[in-house]
Every structure is written in C-alpha cells, then in structure tokens.
Amino acid sequence: MIGRMMEDLPGLMPLFQPGTVWLCGAGPGDPGHLTLYVISALRQADVIVHDALIDPRVLDFARPEAERIFAGKRGGKPSIAQDEICDTLVSLARRNLRVLRLKGGDPFVFGRGGEEMLALAEAGVPFKVFPGITSGLGGLAMASIPATMRGINQAVILATGQSADHHTGLDWIALARLNLPVILYMAVRALPRIADQLIAGGMAPETPTAVIENATLPDERILISRLDRVATDLQHSAFGPPALVVIGEVVRLREQLRRLAFQAAREAV
Ligand SMILES: C[S@@+](CC[C@H](N)C(=O)[O-])C[C@H]1O[C@@H](n2cnc3c(N)ncnc32)[C@H](O)[C@@H]1O
Structure with missing residues (x-):
C-alpha cells in the first residue's frame, strides 16, 4: 500500500542520489508518525545508519537488501563515538551508496544532527535533511x-x-x-x-x-x-x-x- 502511495505522489518524492546522505528524523516512535519523505528515504536507501530509538517496525519499510548499521547505545554500554559515526557516513557516501542516517524524533533536537551535517559539509558529501516530530x-x-x-x-x-x-x-x-x-x-x-x-x-x-x-x-x-x-x-x-x-x-x-x-x-x- 505504501509503495502505491509513493507512486501516487510523482514529483513530490525526491530521488535519493547515490553518494549522498539523507539525515532524517523518524518521529517519537510509532511508525505512523513517519513523514512521507522519510518513508521514501527508507524505500530507496542502500544503507541505514540508525540509533537505538528507532522502532523495528520503522526499519521494516526498508528494502530487504538494505544494510542496517546500528549506531546507538545498547544496554548501558558506551555509545559509538560521534566522530566514528560521522566518519562512517562519509565513507559510506564515498562508496557511492545512498546513505540514510535515521534518528529518533528530530535530528536537530538533542540529536547531534548539527554535528553530522557539519561533518558532511566539511567532507564535501552532498546531503539533504528531512525533519521528524520531536518526542x-x-x-x-x-x-x-x-x-x-x-x-x-x-x-x-x-x-x-x-x-x-x-x-x-x-x-x-x-x-x-x-x-x-x-x-x-x-x-x-x-x-x-x-x-x-x-x-x-x-x-x-x-x-x-x-x-x-x-x-x-x-x-x-x-x-x-x-x-x-x-x-x-x-x-x-x-x-x-x-x-x-x-x-x-x-x-x-x-x-x-x-x-x-x-x-x-x-x-x-
Ligand atoms: C538523545 S535524545 C534524542 C531526542 C530526539 N532527537 C527527539 O527529537 O525526540 C533521547 C531522549 O529523547 C527522549 N525520547 C525520545 N523518544 C522517546 C519516546 N518514544 N518516549 C519517551 N522519550 C523519548 C528521551 O528523553 C530520550 O532519553
């Protein structure tokens, strides 16, 4: 049904170009709060780098062959360093992949989206931002x-x-x-x-x-x-x-x- 919905919106959904990063917010948790842009991102991405707040049902919108990389806190263990996440995004984009960076809520509300956007810009990696509803x-x-x-x-x-x-x-x-x-x-x-x-x-x-x-x-x-x-x-x-x-x-x-x-x-x- 979602696939059909996307086809019904020709021209509205941007094409996810290889070698770019889309920095997206998945909303507070329930997949019903995803925006159409973010569903479109999930359906086009080659690789999804996501944090711990992403509900598994959200990732179900992704193509089965898309790679999923967990970049969050697990069981109180220290989270992956922010620099490492930025480096991962840059190197995946340089492999000419469509890279979806998916964060809970909105990436720019206590989500370190600003740092990631800067890192991508400094590395010369093209990116787009699609906000989410902050929790x-x-x-x-x-x-x-x-x-x-x-x-x-x-x-x-x-x-x-x-x-x-x-x-x-x-x-x-x-x-x-x-x-x-x-x-x-x-x-x-x-x-x-x-x-x-x-x-x-x-x-x-x-x-x-x-x-x-x-x-x-x-x-x-x-x-x-x-x-x-x-x-x-x-x-x-x-x-x-x-x-x-x-x-x-x-x-x-x-x-x-x-x-x-x-x-x-x-x-x-
Ligand atoms: C690192 S911040 C990320 C906030 C996120 N960028 C946003 O806009 O909602 C993580 C915190 O967001 C809040 N949070 C995110 N999702 C939540 C949810 N579904 N229920 C309650 N709190 C949530 C909690 O306070 C959690 O510790």
Whole structure:
C-alpha cells in the first residue's frame, strides 16, 4: 500500500542520489508518525545508519537488501563515538551508496544532527535533511498534554536533563524563575536533583509533573505526579529511559480530559 502511495505522489518524492546522505528524523516512535519523505528515504536507501530509538517496525519499510548499521547505545554500554559515526557516513557516501542516517524524533533536537551535517559539509558529501516530530512535542500531544495552552503559557522550554550540575548543565534555579512549562529529555537519572533545584528557584512543589516512558509506543506508560514527589514516584514505578518529563500547569489538561471522557462514558451507559 505504501509503495502505491509513493507512486501516487510523482514529483513530490525526491530521488535519493547515490553518494549522498539523507539525515532524517523518524518521529517519537510509532511508525505512523513517519513523514512521507522519510518513508521514501527508507524505500530507496542502500544503507541505514540508525540509533537505538528507532522502532523495528520503522526499519521494516526498508528494502530487504538494505544494510542496517546500528549506531546507538545498547544496554548501558558506551555509545559509538560521534566522530566514528560521522566518519562512517562519509565513507559510506564515498562508496557511492545512498546513505540514510535515521534518528529518533528530530535530528536537530538533542540529536547531534548539527554535528553530522557539519561533518558532511566539511567532507564535501552532498546531503539533504528531512525533519521528524520531536518526542518532546509529539509524545506529549499523544499523551493529551498540550505544549502550549492559551491562558496558561506563552512559551515553553525544551531542555536536556542529562546533568543537574549547573557547571556542566543548565542553571535550573534561574530557569525556574521564568515560570514556564519545562519539557525535559534524558532526565530520568538526574530528576531528583533537578526537581530540588527548580523548587529552590521558586517553582511550586505541587506543580503538576508527568513522566512519559516509551511515548507513542505500545508499551507507553504515563506517570502523573507533582514536582516534589515525582522522583520518589518514578523510583517506585521503576520508570526508565526513554522517558520525557513535563513540569507545568499544562499537565492538568490531561487529567481534565480524562475526567470529562470518563463522565461522558458514564452518561452514555
Ligand atoms: C538523545 S535524545 C534524542 C531526542 C530526539 N532527537 C527527539 O527529537 O525526540 C533521547 C531522549 O529523547 C527522549 N525520547 C525520545 N523518544 C522517546 C519516546 N518514544 N518516549 C519517551 N522519550 C523519548 C528521551 O528523553 C530520550 O532519553
């Protein structure tokens, strides 16, 4: 069916030229969020260099003979060095292959896509970019949590929570003062210290907080808590990566919607 769909869009889908790299985002996880460009890339690529966040069902769109190269973190082992990934992309392109570099979410949101694009440009390798839906927005939307909501917030912060230390990471105390919803990537490990610092910066301890594990995937889990309790709740529920953390009043919308849906279901009986 997908093949037919592509044939129905003549001229829309660019031709994947040999010797080029396409740097693509696969979206938050569920293959339904792939763009037509990325499906087209999967169907034309000779080799796919992908990260750990790519769902196996996404790779099923590739030609069976396409080579798949895993370039992500596995079981907590150190990930392949970024330089090595860049060198691999360059050398595959120089072998005149159609190289698809496929990343979870969007390559340019905490995805090191910028570094890869620079490396390709410096090596003189032609490339194209096709963005994906970043998990921090798509994953939230699928969990009925709007990133912005009229009357609640006029801006939103997307941040990496890899480090709670302001020497190596963000100044969480200053960030708390902005009083904006914060969407955190890679924050599971450092969440207890991040939450403490946000509260120290003036964020209300009872601020609604959600954690979304495996967003958009069949094994998705969602935890609703509050800022001062989320770290403990997270520990008790054994949540792990990949997970997003959302801190802010926008989280209440999910509960409100669920209550309304429940009420409507009861009234329908
Ligand atoms: C290295 S970052 C890559 C982000 C990606 N480029 C994006 O735009 O979504 C990895 C982090 O993204 C988040 N993430 C990506 N996919 C996710 C998913 N399906 N569910 C929950 N979190 C996800 C997690 O915080 C994870 O630790």
